[in-house]
Amino acid sequence: MSNDVATALVAWGNAWLTGHVGLDESVDAMERIAGPQILGGVPAAAAFGGAPPGGSEVPLRRGLGDLRVAGMAALRLALPAPGDPLGLTGPPGFTMAAIDAGAAVVVAMPDRAIGLVPVEDRRGSSYVGVRWDVHDAAPAPPDVPSLADADRQLTLAMRDATEVLLTVDDVSAVPPGIAEALVDLRDPDRADHPLAPGYPSRAHRVAALAGRLALVVDLARRLEDRGLTADQVQRRSEAFRLLDRAVRRALVAACNSAFDPVP
Secondary structure, three states, X not given: OHHHXXXXXXXXXXXHHOOOOOHHHHHHHHHHHHOOEEEEOOOHHHHHOOOOOOOOOEEHHHHHHHHHHOOOOEEEEEOOEOOEOOOOOOOHHHHHHHHHHXXXXXXXXXXOXXXXXXXXXXXXXXXXXXXXXXXXXXXXXXXXXXXXXXXXXXXXXXXXHHHHHHHHOOHHHOOHHHHHHHHHHOOOOOOOOOOOOOOOHHHHHHHHHXXXXXXXXXXXXXXXOOOOOHHHHHHHHHHXXXXXXXXXHHHHHHHHXXXXXXX
């Protein structure tokens, strides 16, 4: 959930900031993906240059508008994992919260940055939404690949992982879910990309491929190790680790490319 909701906030938020959609259309798209969302769990006073109207929690639509007034210039995606704080430059409190959630969004301001971490927001028996906890974030730009580099890394990781699987696993025993996901990788007409209007066509393609590969990795990790040697188990695990790393980098590069110069 955290991955999808953070991707949606960055993609549709940047589409709004670049003038390709309105705020209402942007927030409606985000909430179709992850349900109702609020901005809260403050240091909200630091985030908004003072206490936000209505207290420490505000609806996402209002919170984004307040951040825009305060100088929000761009949204950046972070998809960290233990030992790999992808998209983050600190401080430690924000980094730890983002790693626990598996995703975060960095709001770039003129003279500072704000970190948003998604957490499940349950109220009563039927309401399930998302609360974006607000953190101080380091303004230094993160060390993330360009879209072109991430595209190449994803292609190489997919090739290497495929070679490992062909030598480690009995292809005839691959479960139907994985087989169908692999077939989908070869379908160029699937409109399942997570990006919004205004992104480069390459970003749409890379994000779509990364999303499908993320599904393959998730399904493949559920395969049983029965019948495999210790060496085969290790090789397969390493292949999936490297593919997951490439997938996360591809999604980050694609989502963060909204402000890249048009070639």
